[in-house]
Structures are given as structure tokens and as C-alpha cells.
Amino acid sequence: VLGTGLRWFESVPLLFVATFLAGGAIAIGNVLLPGLVKRDFADRAAVMTGLYTMALCAGSAAAAGFTLPIEHLVTGSWSGALAAWAVPTLVVLLIWIPQALGSRQQVSHQGFRVVGLWRDRLAWQVTLFMGLQSALAYCIFGWLAPILRERGFDAATAGAMVSVSVMAQVITCLAVPSFAMRLKDQRGINVALVATAVIALLGILFAPTSTVLFWAVLQGIGQGGLIAAAMSLIVLRSPDSHVAAHLSGMAQGVGYVLAAFGPLLVGLIRGWTGSFSASALLFVALGLGAAIMGFGAGHALHVGARTVRADDR
Structure with missing residues (x-):
């Protein structure tokens, strides 16, 4: 809430501070959610994973689609339009406060550690699948509109197509986890x-x-299905909620750093060649890597990591 609200002020230093606060909070929340699903909704993991990945996609689509209208119709400034998203964030905070207070009755994660995760092959397959599919997603979020403009579409049409594409992600974000978790494995x-x-x-x-x-x-x-599948694998490949939280941190921490190079490479290729067409080779390479890692991560196994008490050697 604080990070988003600070965007109201048209100050470059504050914008960096706000981005750091908001981005850090989002990252922590994304890492913790798979562990929470594994701990509190083990018998409804498919539904809950589908709901929160759908919320991620829907939130992205809403921000992309409504920020400009908010600027024109409500705030009259780009900074105010960005800060307006602190309102739904505040609503979520108010919803979560009772949940946080009630969690005092639950078993704490303190006093435990996870060993063997970073040396596990399956954990790295999950991580690389997350990173490579995220690289494709970041390329879409960052470059789909310019690609459409280069193909001859005007700005309004290109923006509308991007919104439609992102909204299509919402459907598969909800459907894929339930379907995938009913399968014998997720390779196919x-x-x-x-x-x-x-x-x-x-x-x-x-x-x-x-x-x-x-x-x-x-x-x-x-793409929406890939996002949901990658999140689902974190839950499916983890034997308990402790491992799920650590695997989530590994997959998203390493994976998103890897993914950040995707749109950068697209921009470099566009600058070198003068066209987005050559980026097709990058997209095929990312897809091939994601398919290989996804096939490996899809085996119906748990990662080799285990949870031990902090005082155990």
C-alpha cells in the first residue's frame, strides 16, 4: 500500500523508493503463496492455485487496461493514476489482517530449515521451467504492442489486442491447475x-x-496456462509446506532474474536487425528450453529436499 501510494508524488527518487517497496512486497507475497496453499489447502490445492494465478493475470490485465482511463477520468495525472491502485491494495490488506491474527493458532515455520534443495535436479528443472516460461511472458508484456505496431496496426488496435491476449490468460490460469493436478503427471x-x-x-x-x-x-x-502450470509444479513437487516455500523462493528468485533477460534480448535484436522478425529465433529457443525443462519437471515426483529441525545436524 505504501509503495503504491507513494507514486502519487512526482519525484524521481520517491518513484524509485516506491518501486522498491511495491516490488519487494509483491516478490515476497508471490514466494509465500505456494507454501501457504500447500499448508492450508492441501486438499484443494488445484482450486486455490488456479484462483491465485487467475488473480495475478486478472490484476495485470486490469492495471494495463484501466490505468489510462483512471488518469483521464479521475485523477488527471499519470502519477495519480498509478497511486490509485493503492486503494484495492488497501482492501486486500484489510482482508488479510484477520487471517494474520488468526494464524497465531497455527504451527509456526520457525525452528525448521530445508536441506538439499539447491543440489536437487528436479528443483532446478522446476526453476528453469519457471524462468524460461516467464521470459516468454515478459517478452509478451513488454513487446507485443510494438510488434503489432510494426505489423501495421494502429496504437489503439494494438493495445486492444494486448488486452484481449492478457484476458485470455485469465481463463487458463483458472482452468489449468485443476486439470493438471488430475493427470498422472504434468509432462504432456x-x-x-x-x-x-x-x-x-x-x-x-x-x-x-x-x-x-x-x-x-x-x-x-x-501463456496463461504456462504461468499456472509453473506455479502448480511448486506445490506438486514439494513434500510439505516448508519445502514448498523454499522451492517457491528458488524458482521465482532465480527464475525471474533469468526471465528479465528475455525482453532485453528482444530489444537488442530489434536494434541490431531493425525488425522483430529475427526475435522468432529467440522465442523458439526459449520455448525449446521451457519444453525440455517442463518435461523433466512434470514427472510425478517430489524434490529431494527435506525439512529438518533447526537444531538437527
Whole structure:
């Protein structure tokens, strides 16, 4: 709430402080949620994973779609429009306060540590799958609109297609966890979702412009499914909530650092070649890596890490 609210002030130093506060809070929340699902909703993990990944996608779509109208209709400034998102964040805080107070009755995670996680092959497959699919997602979030502009669409149409693509993600974010957790393993669905996302992205780049809306929707379906599948694997591959929290930190911490290079490389390729077409090679490479890691992470196994008491050797 504080980090988002500080964006009201048109000060560059405060903007950096606000971004650090908001980004840090989001990162911590993202890491803790899979462990919370594993601990408190083990018998409803599919539904809860689907709901919170859907909320992630829906929140991104809402922010992308409504910030500009908020600026024009309510605040009259870009800083005010950004700060306005502190209001729903405050609502969430008020909802969570009773949950936090009630958690005093639950078993604490203090006094435990997780060993063997960073040396486990399966944990690294989950981490790299998270990172590579996130790299594709970041490329879409950062470059889909410019790609569409380069293909001849005006700014309004390109923005609308991006919004439609992101909204399509919401559907599969909710549906994929329930479906994936009912399967014997998740190897097939991981590879299928990667193929869908990458093929659709190639369609956006090279297919006739009359079909681009179809490819944008299909890409959203594949990409949203990948986000949900990656989050689901954290829960599925963890034997308990302690390991889930640590695996979540590993997968998202390392994975998102890796993912940050995706849009950077797209920008560099665009600068070197003068076109987004050559980025297709990068998208195929990311997809191939994600498919390989997703196939490995999809095996119905638990990571080799285990939870021990802090005083155990």
C-alpha cells in the first residue's frame, strides 16, 4: 500500500523508493503463496492455485487496461493514476489482517530449515521451467504492442489486442491447475502449453494480419496456462509446506532474474536487425528450453529436499 501510494508524488527518487517497496512486497507475497496453499489447502490445492494465478493475470490485465482511463477520468495525472491502485491494495490488506491474527493458532515455520534443495535436479528443472516460461511472458508484456505496431496496426488496435491476449490468460490460469493436478503427471500438458504459446507467437509475427487476433488469443491461452502450470509444479513437487516455500523462493528468485533477460534480448535484436522478425529465433529457443525443462519437471515426483529441525545436524 505504501509503495503504491507513494507514486502519487512526482519525484524521481520517491518513484524509485516506491518501486522498491511495491516490488519487494509483491516478490515476497508471490514466494509465500505456494507454501501457504500447500499448508492450508492441501486438499484443494488445484482450486486455490488456479484462483491465485487467475488473480495475478486478472490484476495485470486490469492495471494495463484501466490505468489510462483512471488518469483521464479521475485523477488527471499519470502519477495519480498509478497511486490509485493503492486503494484495492488497501482492501486486500484489510482482508488479510484477520487471517494474520488468526494464524497465531497455527504451527509456526520457525525452528525448521530445508536441506538439499539447491543440489536437487528436479528443483532446478522446476526453476528453469519457471524462468524460461516467464521470459516468454515478459517478452509478451513488454513487446507485443510494438510488434503489432510494426505489423501495421494502429496504437489503439494494438493495445486492444494486448488486452484481449492478457484476458485470455485469465481463463487458463483458472482452468489449468485443476486439470493438471488430475493427470498422472504434468509432462504432456507442460510441453503442449509451451508449443501453443510459441506457435501462436510465431503466428503473431508472420501470419496474415487478418488472423492476428486469433493468434493473440491463442497466445494468451498458452501463456496463461504456462504461468499456472509453473506455479502448480511448486506445490506438486514439494513434500510439505516448508519445502514448498523454499522451492517457491528458488524458482521465482532465480527464475525471474533469468526471465528479465528475455525482453532485453528482444530489444537488442530489434536494434541490431531493425525488425522483430529475427526475435522468432529467440522465442523458439526459449520455448525449446521451457519444453525440455517442463518435461523433466512434470514427472510425478517430489524434490529431494527435506525439512529438518533447526537444531538437527
